Amino acid sequence: MSKRLDGFIWIGLGVSLLMALFFSPFASSSPDGLEKVAQMRGFKEKGEAWRFWNYAPLPDYALPWIKNEKASTALSGLLGTLAIFFIALGLGKLLKRPPGKKGVSVILFLLLPLFPSTSLYAGRPLTTDDAWTVEKGKFQVESGLDVSRQDNHDREFTPSLTLTYGLLERMDLGVGSGYLFFHPAEGRKENGIADTEIKLKYRFMDEMGLRPAFAVAGILKIPTASESKGLGSGKVDFRINTLFTKNLGKQLALHLNLGYAFLNEKGGDNEFNYSLACQFILAEKWTLVGEIAGINNFNGHKRDDPLSGLIGTTYQLTENLVWDAGVEIGMNRAAPDFRVTTGVTLYFKP
């Protein structure tokens, strides 16, 4: 029973996705057993008279905006299979947590696709990404200052800068890095450049009706941080993140991120990361933000899987300048004890 599961899980998921992608379009379109009986015994109309739930985003396994029927079925099958994998995983995680917390998250999750919308943008101080991309031809500069403390009282102080450019209407490219001041509880203080991340984000689906906006981001970590000083792993990592954004009314937006990181560090396990964030417009210029974020490396024990919650606020200084602040609290030992962050986000068009 000691064999690791990872390989099997990814093979199983891969087989399922391939099945959904390549076999489902060629499935028989004849009525199934019950439909046939209903047809023959003359009660088929009863099932067509009304439908209680009219809000299914992909009715009859079809993406409304894809004309080709086979491609539409294949893609909706792929999305459904992925979605169900992550929902089952999330549900499993929730079941394993102490009661109390789970109610809220399950309700939030279930409410996700329920409301109509306008748009709202995520960003600092959240770590959760949104499914929106920077407008084509525009720049976005995010500068921040983080102070964090681990449970063992190691402290970190990090100014950071991220530049993002809207490449296409649906695609943006960002580069971000920082400077790390590491003050361990015992031992030498170190400082140096932090790791650099390059992120390419593409939005596949706009929010429409009840369907959330959906984007995929690929993030490449360049090991610019010094390994010998203990500021980084010294290895190139790649992370893929799926981003969902859903506006609920004019004041509230929810963002869901599900991602997977391929880590090259020796002895390190690949990681699955998840986060759920909400933004609430409190007043004209003020928003309140909150998120729950975690990482699971499926290595069998929970101790090294960080889970943390963040709450923060943003204030719109001018049309193109937003100030923010947030506090993150670690919910277990693997996450930082706490982290305080503040920064500004500037939009400009050259």
Place this chain on the structure above:
Amino acid sequence: MHIPDGFLSHGINGATFVISAGACAYGVKRVNQKFGEREIPLMGVTAAFIFAAQMINFPIAGGTSGHFLGAVFSSVLLGPWAGLIIITLVLAVQCLGFADGGLTALGSNVFNMGVIGALGGYGLFSLVYRLFRKSQRGFFIALALASWFSIVMGATAAATELAFSGTSPLLIVLPAMAGVHALIGIGEAVITTTAVSLILKSRPDLVGSYIPPVRPSPAKDEGKVRGHREVPL
């Protein structure tokens, strides 16, 4: 076998909803007690596989099609209660996300495919497996029989609900449903045994209900003829 809105009366929907919700609540408790970190991703991938497989309708006689259900499959891998939860999850996503099966009939669908299919199917499986004294051949016979019955029993339950809802007389709808699903059940049995035997070949430790036949071991363990491993849940 996904019943849409409008086929069943509110009374039947309400009654099956209460039974299904109760079974699921108890199932969640059981799964919560027995599952570790390890089983959770396995549950996710089983649900994903079942969802994908359910999309693939295979043609059977007379311009009718059927598809895999996976109730016995998931129960044999992870235990009947986890099987029930997985089937419920798949049905809920199909209903809410893909308009496959009615929301008012969700309780009935969970009852037919989860309670009858997964719990009932697993009960039959373990009964037959025990009758064959847990031999390897017995495992596959039990698996095939339970898979077939899970479909036919589920269809019978659906027909009964339709009859009690006044949609169609029992004597008409029951033979029709059972007849069609007797054919679909063959497909279910073939897919389930094939999939489980593939998993058994590569990762026997993942098939929770399978007890590897123990060869009479020399010397000290003479007394124990058959190895016993706890069946999950």
